[in-house]
Amino acid sequence: METFQYSFDCAQQLDKEDPLFSFRNEFLFPKKDSKDRIYFLGNSLGLQPKSTKHAIQKILNQWELEGVESFFSEEDPWLKYHDKLVGPLSKIVGALPQEISVMNQLTVNIHLMLVSFYRPVGKKNKILVESKAFPSDQYALYSYVRHLGLNPDEVIIEINPDKEGLPPTNDEVLKVIEKHKDELALIFLSGVNYYTGQLFDLKSIAEAANQIKAVVGYDLAHAAGNVPLSLHEWNVDFACWCSYKYLNAGPGAIGAVFVHEKHHHENLNRLEGWWGVKEEQRFLMKKEFIPSPDARSWQLGTSPMLLLASLNASLEIFEQAGWDQLLQKQQKMIAWTDFLLNSFDQDIFDRITPAQRGCQISLQFKQNGKEIYRKLFEGGFMIDWREPDVIRFAPVPMYNNFSEIWQFVQALKEIINELSLEH
Numbered sequence: 115m116e117t118f119q120y121s122f123d124c125a126q127q128l129d130k131e132d133p134l135f136s137f138r139n140e141f142l143f144p145k146k147d148s149k150d151r152i153y154f155l156g157n158s159l160g161l162q163p164k165s166t167k168h169a170i171q172k173i174l175n176q177w178e179l180e181g182v183e184s185f186f187s188e189e190d191p192w193l194k195y196h197d198k199l200v201g202p203l204s205k206i207v208g209a210l211p212q213e214i215s216v217m218n219q220l221t222v223n224i225h226l227m228l229v230s231f232y233r234p235v236g237k238k239n240k241i242l243v244e245s246k247a248f249p250s251d252q253y254a255l256y257s258y259v260r261h262l263g264l265n266p267d268e269v270i271i272e273i274n275p276d277k278e279g280l281p282p283t284n285d286e287v288l289k290v291i292e293k294h295k296d297e298l299a300l301i302f303l304s305g306v307n308y309y310t311g312q313l314f315d316l317k318s319i320a321e322a323a324n325q326i327k328a329v330v331g332y333d334l335a336h337a338a339g340n341v342p343l344s345l346h347e348w349n350v351d352f353a354c355w356c357s358y359k360y361l362n363a364g365p366g367a368i369g370a371v372f373v374h375e376k377h378h379h380e381n382l383n384r385l386e387g388w389w390g391v392k393e394e395q396r397f398l399m400k401k402e403f404i405p406s407p408d409a410r411s412w413q414l415g416t417s418p419m420l421l422l423a424s425l426n427a428s429l430e431i432f433e434q435a436g437w438d439q440l441l442q443k444q445q446k447m448i449a450w451t452d453f454l455l456n457s458f459d460q461d462i463f464d465r466i467t468p469a470q471r472g473c474q475i476s477l478q479f480k481q482n483g484k485e486i487y488r489k490l491f492e493g494g495f496m497i498d499w500r501e502p503d504v505i506r507f508a509p510v511p512m513y514n515n516f517s518e519i520w521q522f523v524q525a526l527k528e529i530i531n532e533l534s535l536e537h
């Protein structure tokens with residue numbers, strides 16, 4: 115257990131002891147008056163690695179020099195580029211490399227996974243989702259259920275929809291699974307809730323799903339690159355995520371899916387495209403679909419090389435920093451943030467993020483929230499505001515440090531004092 119002192123000296127000491135401190139130099143920070151802003155929005159759009167430009171430029175150069183032959187060129191052939199990504203990603207999400215397919219965007223992938231994994235049979239036709247899920251997940255689920263000719267109001271069960279806009283606790287999820295055990299075909303939850311930053315106990319939920327023979331799938335948009343995951347070991351059926359948050363691959367970056375290897379040779383319904391054909395057969399242009407023997411069989415069209423390159427640039431930095439080291443630093447940052455936030459008066463804000471969390475913390479303000487947010491932003495802090503009263507921020511171990519957290523807390527204190535004097 116770490117002991118902290120409430121002082122800037124302590125923050126600086128923690129930075130001195132941080133073996134990952136220099137990794138912030140690998141990233142480009144937005145500026146205010148030519149000074150780096152304090153960027154706490156890795157939960158929304160991670161920062162740009164300095165190496166991204168170079169990685170994209172390399173693809174442009176190959177395209178310029180070799181044209182379409184770049185797919186097969188001797189040095190760094192585009193056809194094999196996908197292989198470079200699955201190794202590092204598999205460490206981050208706890209999968210086998212062949213269980214990962216880098217493709218599309220998250221919402222598209224949710225649809226593709228529903229095609230394969232929502233298999234209603236008789237009265238076992240219900241889908242369990244969390245209340246306060248990200249809207250795109252809800253749109254995907256509701257529209258897909260309607261597409262099948264089913265009524266979403268009859269088929270989709272939202273856990274505790276009336277709970278003041280907050281997601282359910284893990285226990286509530288487990289109770290609802292037990293209650294509907296004979297009817298559930300699919301359990302689809304986020305790993306980390308986007309609004310509160312709550313981390314679900316994905317292992318216990320997967321176990322409960324396995325026991326009642328329901329499929330379990332996770333949206334890991336806010337979990338991948340943020341919290342420890344063991345998707346293979348937990349026997350999760352599928353998962354999908356985007357790469358522009360904690361994975362720093364840029365706006366609209368390419369997403370990825372995990373499909374457990376136990377499903378690779380099953381005769382599942384799947385939307386098919388030529389990029390899902392086994393690599394050796396793909397260019398034979400046969401009518402018959404011969405699937406890749408792994409998660410890549412879910413791929414549809416040609417890999418977008420510029421997007422793969424920007425994800426690769428970021429994953430190389432994850433490899434250098436080491437996933438375990440990043441998680442260790444994250445735990446220390448969480449403890450430091452909690453320690454500093456404990457110094458606030460209880461009636462200013464509620465921490466709506468439970469103890470089980472990753473980098474993100476959400477503060478629900480009892481008054482003046484928007485004004486506080488605006489003043490923090492003007493003061494050089496990049497955090498975000500969620501209506502009606504929540505400030506979210508996420509110090510990430512890759513490029514944030516302990517002194518920045520200290521500065522944030524001091525600025526928050528000053529603004530709160532100022533406002534209580536003014537009003």
Ligand SMILES: Cc1ncc(COP(=O)(O)O)c(C=O)c1O
Pocket residue numbers: 219220221222248250251304308333335336356369
């Ligand atoms: C939890 C969650 N699901 C889905 C999405 C939508 O992702 P995309 O725009 O990449 O389809 C997001 C985007 O932020 C998200 O946070």
